[in-house]
Amino acid sequence: MRLLTVAPRYRRSRVAALLMYGALRWIESRGGRSIVCIGRAEVRDMYVGMGFRSLGRQVQAGRVTYELLAGDIRDGDRFRRVGLELEPHADWTMDGIRYREDEVCYHGGAFFDAIGDDFSTLARKDDVINADVLDAWFHPSPRVVSALGRHLAWALRTSPPTGSEGMRRTIASARGVPEDAVLPGAGSSDLIFLALRHWIRPSSRVLILDPMYGEYAHVLEKVIGCGVERFGLSRAANYAVDAADLAGRMQDGYDWVVLVNPNSPTGQHLSRARLQEILGTAPDRTRVWVDETYVDYVGGGESLERFAAASRRVVVCKSMSKVYALSGVRAAYLCGPPALIRELRAIAPPWAVGLPAQIAACEALRSLPYYRGRWARTRQLRESLRSGLAALGWDVVPGCANFLLCHLPGRHAEAAEVVAACRARNLFIRDVANMGACFDRRTIRIAVKDADTNAAMLRILRDVTGSGVVFAGRSVA
Numbered sequence: 001m002r003l004l005t006v007a008p009r010y011r012r013s014r015v016a017a018l019l020m021y022g023a024l025r026w027i028e029s030r031g032g033r034s035i036v037c038i039g040r041a042e043v044r045d046m047y048v049g050m051g052f053r054s055l056g057r058q059v060q061a062g063r064v065t066y067e068l069l070a071g072d073i074r075d076g077d078r079f080r081r082v083g084l085e086l087e088p089h090a091d092w093t094m095d096g097i098r099y100r101e102d103e104v105c106y107h108g109g110a111f112f113d114a115i116g117d118d119f120s121t122l123a124r125k126d127d128v129i130n131a132d133v134l135d136a137w138f139h140p141s142p143r144v145v146s147a148l149g150r151h152l153a154w155a156l157r158t159s160p161p162t163g164s165e166g167m168r169r170t171i172a173s174a175r176g177v178p179e180d181a182v183l184p185g186a187g188s189s190d191l192i193f194l195a196l197r198h199w200i201r202p203s204s205r206v207l208i209l210d211p212m213y214g215e216y217a218h219v220l221e222k223v224i225g226c227g228v229e230r231f232g233l234s235r236a237a238n239y240a241v242d243a244a245d246l247a248g249r250m251q252d253g254y255d256w257v258v259l260v261n262p263n264s265p266t267g268q269h270l271s272r273a274r275l276q277e278i279l280g281t282a283p284d285r286t287r288v289w290v291d292e293t294y295v296d297y298v299g300g301g302e303s304l305e306r307f308a309a310a311s312r313r314v315v316v317c318k319s320m321s322k323v324y325a326l327s328g329v330r331a332a333y334l335c336g337p338p339a340l341i342r343e344l345r346a347i348a349p350p351w352a353v354g355l356p357a358q359i360a361a362c363e364a365l366r367s368l369p370y371y372r373g374r375w376a377r378t379r380q381l382r383e384s385l386r387s388g389l390a391a392l393g394w395d396v397v398p399g400c401a402n403f404l405l406c407h408l409p410g411r412h413a414e415a416a417e418v419v420a421a422c423r424a425r426n427l428f429i430r431d432v433a434n435m436g437a438c439f440d441r442r443t444i445r446i447a448v449k450d451a452d453t454n455a456a457m458l459r460i461l462r463d464v465t466g467s468g469v470v471f472a473g474r475s476v477a
Helices: 015-029 041-049 077-089 122-127 142-157 165-175 188-199 214-224 243-252 272-280 305-310 338-347 355-365 368-391 415-423 451-466
Strands: 034-040 053-061 064-072 182-185 205-210 227-232 256-260 287-291 314-319 332-335 395-397 403-407 443-447
Touching: 015 041, 015 077, 034 041, 041 053, 041 064, 142 355, 165 182, 165 332, 165 355, 182 188, 182 338, 188 214, 188 287, 188 314, 188 332, 188 338, 205 214, 205 243, 214 227, 214 256, 227 243, 243 272, 272 305, 305 314, 305 332, 368 395, 368 403, 368 451, 415 443, 415 451
Parallel strands: 205 227, 205 256, 256 287, 287 314
Antiparallel strands: 034 064, 053 064, 182 332, 314 332, 395 403, 403 443
16 A cells, blocks of 8 residues: 655646656556555546546545545556656656566567576477467478478578578469569568558558557557557457448548458458458558468468559568468568569668578478468367367357467456466466457467367366366466
């Protein structure tokens, strides 16, 4: 408990808000989440502006009326904005507590806490289930493994082709597009930061889906600082994109529209034919970015790459991490109008893609029959996992990729507590509360794994949510 009071002559200055911000940072630094405060009713608006909500109770003490309010650190965007406004006016000397956290986008990957991110204890990987990221459950194709195995020492010490020229030709041949419509990169994040920061300005207006892969909102709002509007998706519709509504919204004169299709974390997909139809009606001034990281899990012929290459304003971003089992080497590419791709090629750094990644990407694209078999098996494994989760009473959104979005029933703890209890058993799953404003605190995304690992995950989840270990919003020893 802490008492904050401000001398009368300072009460209309920034001091009160700064003290509140300092208290909130202190609480957050110690793992606190919920805050209850008793504030003077005449400054209630200040508390509300910081993100508190009234609990509808007031108490009179002499001539002062106090009101009971509550807040949650996880809903702290407003108090963080207040903190940013106050920062130029503050001399911050709270030991061990930074004024604000670094603005980074959370991507999961907490499983390395159990393995060790200095890689000195890699054997621990066999005891950990990393279902909080969406890495493939299968190995890269035998051609990839063989090529790297035979030439690994050489590939590690040798400089790669400067502009990934052979990788670009191999992609173009495999996808049936011109070479000058392709730009390789060191993973999709590399290309997102390169391209969007080049094409989008702080004055730009951009439409994104909500929910959607969080890196886009981070780059647009936190890094570029442009105007972002959201096309909200509904749980009642399983977060499917209403094509007619999207087509109508795109008429509002945006500079860019950014889509992830299939969408993460929802697993919903808008067909190529329908999306091409929508894009054909967009205003000439509007450019469109389509992230197709998971499209190969849907089935053949669903990519917009050829459409984008022949267009004037559509760019497709293709990660090779998730569908080709190459997350560790970081390989991706953009496919779009040659004129736009040339702009990026002029500012892309040399040797952006390492030699092992270039070799792996080329061999993977020569191994499509192997991968098609793995994608088909993924669909079977996803359905089996969906049935198992539904048997636990979870509301599972039907998806089309290598993951499932799930809503926990009300009798269970919130997602954060379930995630924490699973981590204690070396199962890592993702609380997606920060991936969309539409999500409550009972929403989880879980990656599809092989049959034995899926069964192990279900056993852990049954134990965690059904035995009373985590129940009714609390952990029980």
